[in-house]
Amino acid sequence: MRLEVSDGDLARQAAAGDRAAFAALLNRHYDLIFRVAFRFSGHRQDAEDLTQEICLQLAQKISGWEGQAKLTTWLYRVIVNACHDRRRRDATYSRAAAGWGEVELSARQAASEQAEAQDWLGAALAEMPPTLRDTAALTVGEDLTHAQAGEILGVSEGTISWRMAEVKKHLREMAQKEMTDG
Amino acid sequence: MDDDLKRFRQAMDETTPEPSAKRRAENLDAALKKFDLSQGLEDPARLTQDRAPQARGFLRGLKKMITGFKNPISLAATSSLAVASVAAFAVLPNVNWNPAPPLPAPVSDFQGRALESDVADLAVTQELEAAPVATPLPSREEAATARIKRAPVVQQSQPQHTESIGAGAAYPEADTEAYSNDVANRVVATSENSVSTFSIDVDTASYSLIRSSLTNGRVPPADAVRVEEMINYFPYDYAPPVGENVPFSTSVAVFATPWNSGTQLMRIGLQGKMPLTEDRPPLNLVFLIDTSGSMEAANKLPLLIQAFGLMLRSLDPLDEVAIVTYAGSAGEVLAPTPAGERDKIMAALQNLSAGGSTAGQAGLQQAYAVAEKMTQDGEVNRVILATDGDFNVGISDPEALKEFIAEKSRTETYLSVLGFGRGNLDDRVMQTLAQNGNGHAAYIDTLAEAQKVLNDQLSGALFPIANDVKVQVEFNPAMISEYRLIGYETRILARADFNNDAVDAGEVGAGHQVTAVYEITPVGSPATLNDPLRYGAETPVENPNRDEIAFVKLRYKVPGEAESRLLEMPVAPSLATPDQDGRFAAAIAGFGQLLRGSSHMGDWGYQEAIDLANGAKGNDPFGYRAEAITLMRLAKTLTEN
Numbered sequence: 001m002r003l004e005v006s007d008g009d010l011a012r013q014a015a016a017g018d019r020a021a022f023a024a025l026l027n028r029h030y031d032l033i034f035r036v037a038f039r040f041s042g043h044r045q046d047a048e049d050l051t052q053e054i055c056l057q058l059a060q061k062i063s064g065w066e067g068q069a070k071l072t073t074w075l076y077r078v079i080v081n082a083c084h085d086r087r088r089r090d091a092t093y094s095r096a097a098a099g100w101g102e103v104e105l106s107a108r109q110a111a112s113e114q115a116e117a118q119d120w121l122g123a124a125l126a127e128m129p130p131t132l133r134d135t136a137a138l139t140v141g142e143d144l145t146h147a148q149a150g151e152i153l154g155v156s157e158g159t160i161s162w163r164m165a166e167v168k169k170h171l172r173e174m175a176q177k178e179m180t181d182g
Numbered sequence: 183m184d185d186d187l188k189r190f191r192q193a194m195d196e197t198t199p200e201p202s203a204k205r206r207a208e209n210l211d212a213a214l215k216k217f218d219l220s221q222g223l224e225d226p227a228r229l230t231q232d233r234a235p236q237a238r239g240f241l242r243g244l245k246k247m248i249t250g251f252k253n254p255i256s257l258a259a260t261s262s263l264a265v266a267s268v269a270a271f272a273v274l275p276n277v278n279w280n281p282a283p284p285l286p287a288p289v290s291d292f293q294g295r296a297l298e299s300d301v302a303d304l305a306v307t308q309e310l311e312a313a314p315v316a317t318p319l320p321s322r323e324e325a326a327t328a329r330i331k332r333a334p335v336v337q338q339s340q341p342q343h344t345e346s347i348g349a350g351a352a353y354p355e356a357d358t359e360a361y362s363n364d365v366a367n368r369v370v371a372t373s374e375n376s377v378s379t380f381s382i383d384v385d386t387a388s389y390s391l392i393r394s395s396l397t398n399g400r401v402p403p404a405d406a407v408r409v410e411e412m413i414n415y416f417p418y419d420y421a422p423p424v425g426e427n428v429p430f431s432t433s434v435a436v437f438a439t440p441w442n443s444g445t446q447l448m449r450i451g452l453q454g455k456m457p458l459t460e461d462r463p464p465l466n467l468v469f470l471i472d473t474s475g476s477m478e479a480a481n482k483l484p485l486l487i488q489a490f491g492l493m494l495r496s497l498d499p500l501d502e503v504a505i506v507t508y509a510g511s512a513g514e515v516l517a518p519t520p521a522g523e524r525d526k527i528m529a530a531l532q533n534l535s536a537g538g539s540t541a542g543q544a545g546l547q548q549a550y551a552v553a554e555k556m557t558q559d560g561e562v563n564r565v566i567l568a569t570d571g572d573f574n575v576g577i578s579d580p581e582a583l584k585e586f587i588a589e590k591s592r593t594e595t596y597l598s599v600l601g602f603g604r605g606n607l608d609d610r611v612m613q614t615l616a617q618n619g620n621g622h623a624a625y626i627d628t629l630a631e632a633q634k635v636l637n638d639q640l641s642g643a644l645f646p647i648a649n650d651v652k653v654q655v656e657f658n659p660a661m662i663s664e665y666r667l668i669g670y671e672t673r674i675l676a677r678a679d680f681n682n683d684a685v686d687a688g689e690v691g692a693g694h695q696v697t698a699v700y701e702i703t704p705v706g707s708p709a710t711l712n713d714p715l716r717y718g719a720e721t722p723v724e725n726p727n728r729d730e731i732a733f734v735k736l737r738y739k740v741p742g743e744a745e746s747r748l749l750e751m752p753v754a755p756s757l758a759t760p761d762q763d764g765r766f767a768a769a770i771a772g773f774g775q776l777l778r779g780s781s782h783m784g785d786w787g788y789q790e791a792i793d794l795a796n797g798a799k800g801n802d803p804f805g806y807r808a809e810a811i812t813l814m815r816l817a818k819t820l821t822e823n
C-alpha cells in the first residue's frame with residue numbers, strides 16, 4: 001500500500017496554488033536537487049547556493065507545470081539549466097573541473113576510505129570534459145536511462161550512449177594507470 | 183553495470199555531502215514565501231492552516247484522526263495529506279514558535295476535504311502514476327516527530343525570534359518578522375516617582391512599517407507600533423537654535439489632551455542645528471548591502487539600488503563611497519571611490535545580484551574595516567547597512583551583535599540601518615544595531631520614502647551634531663499628580679543613567695527634530711487614576727519653584743567629546759491653545775496608541791484622530807500629513823468589523 005501522494009498529484013495541486021503540496025514536493029526532492037547540484041558543480045557551497053536558487057525558481061515555475069512531462073524529468077531539467085546558467089555566469093567552470101569536492105576532502109579527512117574514494121573520483125572527474133561529467137552524474141548517479149538523460153540534457157539518446165562509452169573509456173584508462181602506477 | 187562504473191557510482195555516493203539542514207530550512211522557507219508571492223496574496227483562511235504555531239496541536243489531532251480510520255483508501259489519502267502538511271510545518275522552523283493561538287477550524291475542514299473530494303482522485307492516480315523518486319516514508323509518526331523535534335533546535339539558535347507577534351494570523355507575509363517593543367508606559371503617580379528619563383529617538387522605521395501594513399490592507403501587529411517614531415516621522419516648525427554654542431533648540435508646550443478632558447499634553451520639541459552645506463566635512467560612506475537570496479524581490483535590492491542612486495546625486499565630489507556586500511560570504515565590491523565618479527558607483531550597484539544566505543556579521547566586520555581605512559582627520563565615517571533584516575549566518579544573537587557594534591561605535595564610525603521589504607524583517611536586530619551603533623534606523627518601502635530618508639534628510643542622517651542625547655523630566659508633585667510618557671518604551675533609562683556619561687543614548691543629526699509627548703494630570707483633576715496616599719508625604723515644604731509644573735533637563739555630547747553638556751528649562755503651567763504642529767503631533771500620538779490598543783483612549787477613536795489631523799495639516803509641502811490621514815482612514819475601515 002502506498003502511503004504517498006504521487007509527485008504528479010502534488011505538482012498538480014502545487015500548480016493550482018496549494019501551498020502545502022508545494023512544500024511537500026520541495027521537501028521530498030530537496031536531497032535530489034542538492035545531490036545533482038553538487039555533482040554538477042563539484043563544490044558544496046556552490047551546491048547549497050544553487051539549491052537555493054533552484055528552490056526559488058521552482059516556486060515560480062511550478063504554476064507553469066502542466067503535467068506534460070514526468071515531474072522528475074521536468075525537475076531534472078530545471079536543475080540542469082540552473083547549473084549550466086550558473087557555470088556560464090560566474091565561471092566556476094574551471095574551478096568545478098579542477099576541484100571536485102576539495103572542501104569535502106578536508107572536512108572528511110578522518111574517514112580514510114572516503115578520502116580514497118574522493119581522490120579517485122576527483123582524478124576521474126578532473127580528466128573528463130564537463131559534458132561527460134554531467135552525463136555521468138545523471139546516468140550513473142541518478143540511475144536514469146540514456147533516453148531520459150538525453151531528454152533532460154537536450155541531446156539525443158545516441159549522444160548519451162556515446163558519451164557514456166567515453167566515460168567508461170576514461171575510467172578504464174584510469175584503472176589501467178592505477179595498475180601500472182602500482 | 184560494469185565494475186568501473188560501479189566503483190564510480192560508489193565514489194560519487196560517498197563523496198556527495200549531506201545538504202546543510204540549516205540551509206535546507208532557509209531555502210524551503212524562502213521558496214514558500216516566493217510561492218506565496220507568485221500566487222498573489224493568499225486568502226488568510228488557508229494560510230492559517232499552514233502556519234507553524236499550530237503544528238503541535240494540529241498534528242496530534244491528525245494522528246488521532248488517522249489512527250481512527252479502518253478503510254485503507256481513506257488511510258492512504260489522509261496520511262498522504264498529513265505528510266504534505268507535516269512537510270509544510272517542517273520547512274518553517276525559524277518562524278516564531280509563539281504560544282499558539284487557539285487551534286482554528288481547519289482541522290475539520292481538512293478532514294472534510296480529505297474524505298470527500300480528494301479520496302477518489304488520489305486513490306486512482308496513485309495507482310496510475312508511480313512516483314519514481316519518492317523516498318518511502320519511515321512511518322507517519324516518525325515523520326511527524328522527526329520534523330517537530332528539529333524545530334526547537336533551530337529556535338534556540340535564533341533567540342531574537344522569540345518575541346511574539348500579536349496579530350500574527352492576520353498577517354500572512356510577516357511570519358518571520360520580529361519586532362522590538364516593550365509594554366506601553368504606564369501612568370505614574372508623581373508622588374511615587376517624579377522623575378522620568380529617556381534617550382531620544384530619531385528613528386522613523388516604525389511609521390513606515392505601519393504604512394506598509396495598512397496600505398496592504400492589514401492592521402499592523404501592536405508590537406510593530408512605536409509611537410515616538412510615528413510622531414518623529416513628520417517635520418514640525420520648531421524654532422532653530424540661536425547662537426553658536428548650542429546644537430539644538432528646545433521648546434516645551436502644554437495643551438489640552440484631545441482624548442481626555444481631565445489631562446494635558448506636554449510636548450517637548452528639539453530642533454537640531456540646520457546643516458551648513460558649504461563647509462561640511464567630507465563624508466566617507468560604506469554601503470553595506472545584503473545580497474542574500476531573500477533580497478531578490480523588487481521592493482528590496484532593486485529599490486535599494488534606485489535609492490542609493492538618488493542619494494549619490496546629493497553627495498559632494500569630495501565624499502567617498504565604498505560598497506561591501508554580504509551573502510554567504512562578505513566581499514568588497516567597490517573600493518573607496520570619490521562620489522564624483524557616479525557612473526562607476528552606479529555600475530557597481532547595478533551589478534549586484536541576490537543569492538546565498540546572510541552572513542551579516544562578516545559583512546559588518548568588513549564594512550567597519552573599510553570605513554576605518556578611509557578615515558582621515560575631520561571626516562565623517564558612516565556605514566549604511568541595507569538589509570531585509572535577516573542575519574542568519576554568523577552572529578545572530580542580538581546581544582553579541584550589540585557588543586560588536588557598541589565597540590565599533592567608539593571608533594566614531596556611525597551606522598545607519600535601512601530596512602527593505604517585508605517578510606523576514608527583523609526589526610529587533612535593526613533597532614539593536616542602530617541604537618548601539620550611534621545611528622538610526624529607517625524602513626524603506628517605496629522610492630518616495632527613500633527620497634525622504636536619504637535625500638531630503640541626507641544631511642541630518644549623515645552629520646551628527648549631538649551624541650548621547652538624554653532627556654530627564656522632573657514633575658512637580660504639587661502641580662502634577664500623574665504623568666505618562668507616550669512612546670519611547672524601548673528608550674527608557676534609569677534615573678541615575680542621566681548623569682552617567684558612559685551610558686549610551688540617541689544621536690541627533692543636523693536638522694533633525696525630536697518630539698516627546700507626556701500626558702500629564704494636574705493635581706485635583708477628576709482624571710486622576712491613583713488615589714492619594716493616606717500616609718504619603720503631604721504638601722511639600724515651602725518651595726520657591728512651586729508654581730512650575732516640571733523641570734526639563736537635557737544632556738548631550740558634542741561629537742568628539744567624552745563629557746556631556748547640560749541644558750535645563752522650567753515649564754510654567756500656562757495652558758496654551760495648541761498650534762497646528764501640536765494638534766497634528768497629538769493626532770499622531772493618538773493614532774499610534776489606538777494601533778497599540780492603548781487603554782487610555784476612552785471613546786476617542788480613529789474618526790477623532792482623522793478630524794484632529796485634518797484640521798492641522800498646515801501647508802504640508804511633501805504630503806506626509808495627508809498620507810497619514812489616509813492611513814488613519816484605512817485603519818478605521820480595517821478595524822470596523
